[in-house]
Amino acid sequence: MESKSLTALVSAFSRAYHAEHNPVKIFDDRIARQLLTDEEYDSISANMSRAIAFFQPGFSGTQEQALRQVVDRQLSPTPLGRAAFAERALAAAAALGARQYLIFAAGYDTFAYRQPEWASQLDIFEIDHPVTAADKQARLSGMRMDPPPNLYFISADLREPDWQRHVLASPGFNPDRVSFCSLLGISYYLAKEEFRQLLSGIVSLLPAGSGIVFDYPDEQTFTPQAGERAQKQLMMVARAGEPMQAGYSCSELERMLEEMDLRIDQHLNPEEITKLLFHAYNESQPEHPIEAFDHVNYCLAVKR
Incomplete structure (x- = not known):
């Protein structure tokens, strides 16, 4: 929270890589690449291509093929999927009368700089830690x-x-x-009570009919039943100094939201995410399929 987030930079890298390398996109972030310096982009590329030995032991191929494998399988599914889910829900909310868009822990989100015509009716608020906010604004100024x-x-x-x-x-x-409101990529890194308090604080700012979209890890994420991708993701972010802390069952999450006068309007599990959000891309790139990340769900909740 007091320095540039490595996971936020890697997330921006994955969005940039996907936008640059695919004609059909899960999510088109055409500005993400500009936020990264050439040195950052090249460094992340090199580190991730070398990480193929960790993510996929026995892999045989070129450095570029290794990078693509790591990005498509490990790095990009959640940043791409949750952004696509959030901005689809935002478009629907704006059509129904929402007039403010609050991006919590905005990081290197670029919606305000590539906003479609319908977003001109919105006031957009990027809310973030002062250090991260200052770093992003310096990049945009450059x-x-x-x-x-x-x-x-x-x-x-x-x-x-x-x-x-x-x-x-x-x-x-x-x-x-x-x-x-969007609260993407945050629930993983907060203890349950911290996440509950954060959601409660957000709800206190909103009138009835307002929505909150977020992604969260399920209750199996921290157990031996977790898939290999999830286990290696836990190890990777822990090494980056940003360990994940909590997972939730659907019933547990629903109870917590109910206590805040929030009802679940839409909920997607990994299979549904792949089918709904990744289908067009996978049809266009059968040699490079992307599947939604194990044990990660997306939720849209609306205040009663």
């Missing part, structure tokens, strides 16, 4: 990319008990307007 007029930056440490005051102090934020 790209000479001016913030769009409907974008607001909010620096806030979401671990602080009163972080909501930073949102309420933003001149563009209206707590009475129906909003849509």
